[in-house]
Amino acid sequence: MGGERLLAWLIPAVEREAVDWEAVYREELPRVFNFLRYRGFDRDTAEDLTSATFEKAWRARDRYRRERAAVSTWLLTIARNVAIDHLRRARPERPLDDESVRTEDTPETAALQAAQVRRLRRLLGGLPERERELLALKYGAGATNRAIAALTGLSESNVGTILHRTVGALRARWDEGGAQ
Amino acid sequence: MSDEFLSGLREEPRREFSERLAQRLHEIDEARASAPTPGALRRFAPALAGAGTLALVSLLFTLEPVRAAARDFLDLFRVKRFAAVPVDPARLARLAQGGLDFKSLVAEQVQVVVKPDKPQVVASPESGALDAGIALAQPTSLPRGFELAEAAVGRPGSFRVQVDTAKLEALALAAGADEIEIPAFWNGATIEIALPPVLALRYARPPDPAVPRPTGDGMVLLQSASPQVQLPAGFELATLGRLGLRVAGMSAEEAERFSRAIDWRSTLLVPVPVQSGTYREVEVAGRTGLLVTYLPPAGSADAGPRRLRQQALLLWSAAGKAYALMGAGNGMDLVETAQSLR
Numbered sequence: 001m002g003g004e005r006l007l008a009w010l011i012p013a014v015e016r017e018a019v020d021w022e023a024v025y026r027e028e029l030p031r032v033f034n035f036l037r038y039r040g041f042d043r044d045t046a047e048d049l050t051s052a053t054f055e056k057a058w059r060a061r062d063r064y065r066r067e068r069a070a071v072s073t074w075l076l077t078i079a080r081n082v083a084i085d086h087l088r089r090a091r092p093e094r095p096l097d098d099e100s101v102r103t104e105d106t107p108e109t110a111a112l113q114a115a116q117v118r119r120l121r122r123l124l125g126g127l128p129e130r131e132r133e134l135l136a137l138k139y140g141a142g143a144t145n146r147a148i149a150a151l152t153g154l155s156e157s158n159v160g161t162i163l164h165r166t167v168g169a170l171r172a173r174w175d176e177g178g179a180q
Numbered sequence: 181m182s183d184e185f186l187s188g189l190r191e192e193p194r195r196e197f198s199e200r201l202a203q204r205l206h207e208i209d210e211a212r213a214s215a216p217t218p219g220a221l222r223r224f225a226p227a228l229a230g231a232g233t234l235a236l237v238s239l240l241f242t243l244e245p246v247r248a249a250a251r252d253f254l255d256l257f258r259v260k261r262f263a264a265v266p267v268d269p270a271r272l273a274r275l276a277q278g279g280l281d282f283k284s285l286v287a288e289q290v291q292v293v294v295k296p297d298k299p300q301v302v303a304s305p306e307s308g309a310l311d312a313g314i315a316l317a318q319p320t321s322l323p324r325g326f327e328l329a330e331a332a333v334g335r336p337g338s339f340r341v342q343v344d345t346a347k348l349e350a351l352a353l354a355a356g357a358d359e360i361e362i363p364a365f366w367n368g369a370t371i372e373i374a375l376p377p378v379l380a381l382r383y384a385r386p387p388d389p390a391v392p393r394p395t396g397d398g399m400v401l402l403q404s405a406s407p408q409v410q411l412p413a414g415f416e417l418a419t420l421g422r423l424g425l426r427v428a429g430m431s432a433e434e435a436e437r438f439s440r441a442i443d444w445r446s447t448l449l450v451p452v453p454v455q456s457g458t459y460r461e462v463e464v465a466g467r468t469g470l471l472v473t474y475l476p477p478a479g480s481a482d483a484g485p486r487r488l489r490q491q492a493l494l495l496w497s498a499a500g501k502a503y504a505l506m507g508a509g510n511g512m513d514l515v516e517t518a519q520s521l522r
Contacts, residue, residue, distance in 0.1 A: 020508070025202065033193045047197045051204065058205045117189060139186045167186065 021061060024071050025054070031072060031141040032079045038140030039083055039133065040125060049086055053079040073147050076137065080151065123170055131166040138163055206387055259406045259502045260446035262470035262495040264459035265438075267451040268429040275354050275427070289342050293372075296337035301330060305381055308333045312377035314405055314501060321520035322383055323513045329384040329398060336375035343369045348423065357426035357435075360419060372410040379403050383517075399507030399514065406502055418444050429454070448502075450495060462494070462511075464518045469496030471511045494518055 032053050036046040056078050057064075064074055124132060137143045137151065145163070149156040302308040308331045309316035345367040352360050384398025418439055425435035428451060442449075452459050452472050459472045473492045492511030495504050496518065503521070505514045 025205065029193055029198060029201070030190070034190045037191065038189065043191075043194075047193070050193070050197075051201050054201055054205060055208065058208050120186075120189065135186070139183070140190065142187070170186075 021058075024075075028072055028075050029054070031143075032075055035076060035079055035136050035141035036083060038124065038136035040136075041083070041086075045086070049079070049082050052082045056082070069150065070147065072141075072143070073150055076141055076143060076147075076151055080133075119174070123173055127166065127170075131162060134159065134163055135166060210387070259448045259497050261443070261468060261497065262448050262450055263442055264452045264470055264472060265425060265428050265430075265449045266454045266457075268454045270455075271429045272427070289344055289347070291340045291342070292337060293340050294335075294338040294374075296375075297335040299332040299334035299378075299380060301332045303331075305331045305379070307331075308379045308381075312379040312404065314377075314379060314403060315499070316379070317403055317501070317503070317521045318381070319383070319401065319517045319520045320522050322517060323399075325385040326383045326398060327386060328381060329386075330382040332380045332382075334378045334380060336378065338372070338374040341371045341373065343367060343371070348420075351427060352423055355423070355427045357423055357432065359432045360423050360426065362419070362423075363416065366415065369412045369415060371412070371415075372408075374408040376405040376407065399505060399517065401517075402504040402506075403501055406497075406500065421449075424449075448495075462515050464494070464496040464515065465498060465521065467496050467498050469494055469515075469518065471515065473511055 029050065033046055033050045036049050037043070039046075041049060053075065057075055064071065069077070124135065127135065134148060134152070137148045138145075143151070145159045146156050148154070148159045152159070154162070302311060305316055305318055305328070311333045343366045345362045345364060348362045348366070352358065352362065379402070381401045382398055383401070421444060422435045422439050425438055426432065430438060450459075450470060450472060453474075457472060457474050459470060462469050462471045471492060471494050473490055490510055491506070491508055492514055493504060493506050494511055494514040495502070497503065503518070505518050507514055
């Protein structure tokens with residue numbers, strides 16, 4: 001109705017803003033991809049799920065409303081759902097590998113890093129589901145505690161507590177095994 | 181084990197993967213753009229809706245006062261100038277919370293005479309102008325890399341508004357505008373509003389397979405003849421305009437001063453939210469235009485990167501036509517582009 005369109009102009013729609021989706025793609029691709037990698041998927045699967053996430057988002061982006069959530073939170077919500085759907089359908093998660101080690105490092109450094117990465121990923125793989133997802137959001141996607149709270153339904157303080165406890169436990173296990 | 185160490189597993193997505201996905205997203209955009217469905221025209225929708233609502237705003241704010249009660253109806257309203265009216269959305273929200281039902285106040289009084297049509301893509305600006313019945317104006321200078329991406333014609337339709345004095349009195353009461361008297365003889369009067377076809381031209385950078393372009397990228401130029409408003413005899417619409425100003429948040433004195441300062445016969449008022457909008461007058465080809473910018477509201481909870489850009493709307497009138505140019509940024513590109521219209 002015309003009147004409703006008038007109201008839409010008069011009230012909040014005047015605050016509409018454009019989302020720079022080109023920048024969103026550049027900025028958010030690594031975040032979504034790394035969330036899925038930290039979540040425990042191998043590189044190929046993480047790429048497939050990242051693609052699925054962005055394709056869903058791209059088709060639905062006309063419906064994105066920034067007043068409801070930041071675009072990064074919106075994308076991570078889609079990524080979480082894509083990951084959950086995949087896990088329901090798919091085989092058990094494969095352990096993460098050390099394929100992220102930079103090849104430009106010296107052989108010694110690369111070997112050291114590879115060993116550390118393998119070890120850290122083993123430790124991450126042994127975490128309970130919820131803790132692992134929180135770590136993936138925090139350190140893989142670089143999300144704030146507030147954004148993680150919005151995504152998971154936990155309170156912000158609860159997110160902080162769980163992360164603090166989980167990192168503490170990881171650190172203890174890391175130290176138990178020695179520096180290497 | 182520091183945060184830095186825990187973040188150290190992050191990797192850059194492989195370049196070939198990034199490019200492949202960008203290409204896929206680009207294909208999605210292309211498929212949407214080429215499909216002859218309303219969805220493909222969504223990119224024009226905000227602009228065309230803006231044009232339609234802009235014209236409808238005139239219903240509340242910009243209607244010609246009756247100069248001669250003996251006339252059967254007033255001259256048609258012609259937009260020659262745009263003026264900004266600061267609107268406080270919080271005030272409107274408070275009024276709504278206080279029980280003021282804007283929907284029933286406005287929407288129930290509006291009858292659609294000619295249903296608005298979804299915008300239709302046209303083959304060229306020339307054919308679109310012919311379709312819209314206007315003389316075509318096109319920019320001769322565009323921001324670097326921009327080119328014509330799409331042309332469409334929208335038909336916002338026509339409307340009949342029936343005045344209900346009881347509702348207007350309720351509105352005045354809720355807005356604290358008890359100084360405004362609503363004449364009893366207004367009750368049942370009808371106002372006819374015809375919104376002319378709008379030609380929309382979208383300009384954007386050409387697609388790059390490596391980087392998907394956003395749907396709203398570029399700028400949109402709207403042009404149309406002036407909306408036509410027919411008013412019944414004896415209708416003092418400056419009063420209605422003052423009521424609108426009071427609802428928007430002006431004091432009685434401000435509304436009175438504002439009302440006296442503008443030419444209601446030819447000035448279209450544009451509401452601008454006080455918290456997130458700014459406006460200023462600019463010169464466009466010797467005419468006074470209104471440049472409105474919308475700023476991203478502060479306070480978003482997420483600290484992650486969010487590339488929300490300022491958006492600008494430039495409104496001006498020339499040679500009997502109303503123009504709107506919309507795009508991202510602070511509006512300087514829009515002013516330059518508008519200056520180059522031929």
